[in-house]
Amino acid sequence: MASKELNSTDYIEHHLTNLTYGKCPDGTWSFAEVHGKSQVAGTEASCNISEMGFWAFQVDTLFMSILLGMGMIFFMRRVAKNASSSKPGRVQNAVEYLVTLVRDQVQDNFTADKNPLMGPLALTIFVWVFLMNLMDLIPIDLVPWIANGFAAPNAEGGAIHYFKVLPVADINAPMGMALGVLILIHYYSIKNKGLGGFLAELTFQPYGKWMAPINVIFEIPGFYAKQLALGLRLYGNLFAGEMIFILIALFFGGFFSSFTGVLSGIAGLALNFIWAVFHILVVILQAFLFMVLTLVYLQQAHEHH
Amino acid sequence: MNFNATLFGQLLAFVFFVWFTMQYVWPFILEALEEREKEISDGLEAASRGKRELDEAHQKKAEILEEAKKEAADLVNQANARANQLVEDAKSNAHEEAERIKVSAQSDLEQAAKRTKEELRSEVAALAVAGAEKILGSEIDRDKNSEIIEQIAQEL
Numbered sequence: 001m002a003s004k005e006l007n008s009t010d011y012i013e014h015h016l017t018n019l020t021y022g023k024c025p026d027g028t029w030s031f032a033e034v035h036g037k038s039q040v041a042g043t044e045a046s047c048n049i050s051e052m053g054f055w056a057f058q059v060d061t062l063f064m065s066i067l068l069g070m071g072m073i074f075f076m077r078r079v080a081k082n083a084s085s086s087k088p089g090r091v092q093n094a095v096e097y098l099v100t101l102v103r104d105q106v107q108d109n110f111t112a113d114k115n116p117l118m119g120p121l122a123l124t125i126f127v128w129v130f131l132m133n134l135m136d137l138i139p140i141d142l143v144p145w146i147a148n149g150f151a152a153p154n155a156e157g158g159a160i161h162y163f164k165v166l167p168v169a170d171i172n173a174p175m176g177m178a179l180g181v182l183i184l185i186h187y188y189s190i191k192n193k194g195l196g197g198f199l200a201e202l203t204f205q206p207y208g209k210w211m212a213p214i215n216v217i218f219e220i221p222g223f224y225a226k227q228l229a230l231g232l233r234l235y236g237n238l239f240a241g242e243m244i245f246i247l248i249a250l251f252f253g254g255f256f257s258s259f260t261g262v263l264s265g266i267a268g269l270a271l272n273f274i275w276a277v278f279h280i281l282v283v284i285l286q287a288f289l290f291m292v293l294t295l296v297y298l299q300q301a302h303e304h305h
Numbered sequence: 306m307n308f309n310a311t312l313f314g315q316l317l318a319f320v321f322f323v324w325f326t327m328q329y330v331w332p333f334i335l336e337a338l339e340e341r342e343k344e345i346s347d348g349l350e351a352a353s354r355g356k357r358e359l360d361e362a363h364q365k366k367a368e369i370l371e372e373a374k375k376e377a378a379d380l381v382n383q384a385n386a387r388a389n390q391l392v393e394d395a396k397s398n399a400h401e402e403a404e405r406i407k408v409s410a411q412s413d414l415e416q417a418a419k420r421t422k423e424e425l426r427s428e429v430a431a432l433a434v435a436g437a438e439k440i441l442g443s444e445i446d447r448d449k450n451s452e453i454i455e456q457i458a459q460e461l
Binding site: 047050053056057058061065066069072073077081085086092093099105109116117123124128170171172177180241291 | 337
């Protein structure tokens with residue numbers, strides 16, 4: 001429901017701006033200021049997002065990811081509590097299918113000695129990332145519209161003017177998870193190989209210890225690039241998907257104003273449907289990839305060379 | 306693309322969810338799963354064992370049936386042989402009996418014939434004596450002429 005008064009650039013920019021709460025240079029905490037007014041109606045904003053620097057929270061990202069995560073664990077907990085081996089219900093069957101899938105992936109990709117963390121880690125990643133990715137399929141203006149008190153973003157009054165519903169289109173969410181995986185990789189590498197062994201792996205390969213400087217040049221970027229790419233891949237895919245949805249949404253701009261507006265609206269509907277169907281694949285695939293790659297990297301952290 | 310403290314918020318949430326799943330979700334579901342997998346494999350094993358036992362029972366049954374048939378056939382054969390034996394025995398007994406009866410009847414007959422002969426002889430002797438008396442007109446002293454009479458009688 002892009003409003004007529006918003007031009008395309010404003011519309012896209014609006015959809016790419018997170019609801020941010022942070023510490024301004026003057027030391028006060030507030031929501032960010034965008035285009036001269038606070039992101040949330042009725043609050044005083046003393047600086048914009050870029051002025052906040054590090055001490056800022058994307059409230060919408062955290063809210064959506066934690067909401068989805070909470071939903072996930074409550075649902076899973078309910079199933080786990082009532083899990084019975086003899087009489088599984090329909091819901092338990094579905095969850096068991098998921099757990100079996102994850103368990104098989106763990107067994108295929110994580111061949112090191114049993115680590116009780118791997119199963120729960122993989123399950124959490126797969127389900128949580130899947131749910132977060134799924135937010136991309138919600139009509140793009142629906143949640144911002146609700147957040148703004150059922151009003152267009154440029155309407156007078158309103159409530160929360162900015163709200164991005166897709167947490168993974170904010171770099172912080174996928175990178176936060178990738179950071180967790182990175183910490184685990186370092187922990188298990190050092191635990192299993194010793195600090196010396198871990199460093200030796202980065203310095204004495206592939207050309208032996210006399211070529212250590214060259215080895216480091218080869219190994220260190222490779223080692224960290226793959227961990228960085230774990231988060232960037234998810235972010236990139238979902239951000240691009242979101243971007244396409246935003247662009248498609250521009251077709252609806254003049255739906256109520258003219259005949260050509262109606263035509264482009266219909267074209268937009270078709271495009272939106274096609275992209276959404278295609279995107280279902282991306283949603284599942286990226287969640288699955290994040291899980292499998294996490295397992296593969298942690299397997300490498302357990303391997304001795 | 307602005308990195309900020311959200312990164313760590315997300316990290317903490319991630320850690321919490323993994324911890325929760327590890328503590329309260331994964332083990333329970335996996336336990337139910339593995340229990341059922343075990344039950345199924347046990348059930349399958351029991352089924353195959355039952356099938357094997359059934360096959361064995363079938364085989365045993367066939368063996369017993371075969372044996373019983375053989376035994377029954379043997380019994381029938383034996384009975385037949387015994388019956389034949391009995392018939393044979395009865396036949397030969399009857400034969401012997403008949404033979405014996407024949408023999409004794411013959412000897413009876415011979416004795417009777419002998420006795421009749423004797424009687425006839427003595428009667429003929431008496432008749433001869435009587436005839437001679439009449440011819441001679443006197444009594445023949447039996448004691449005196451007994452030798453002659455005997456002789457005649459012997460010659461008859």
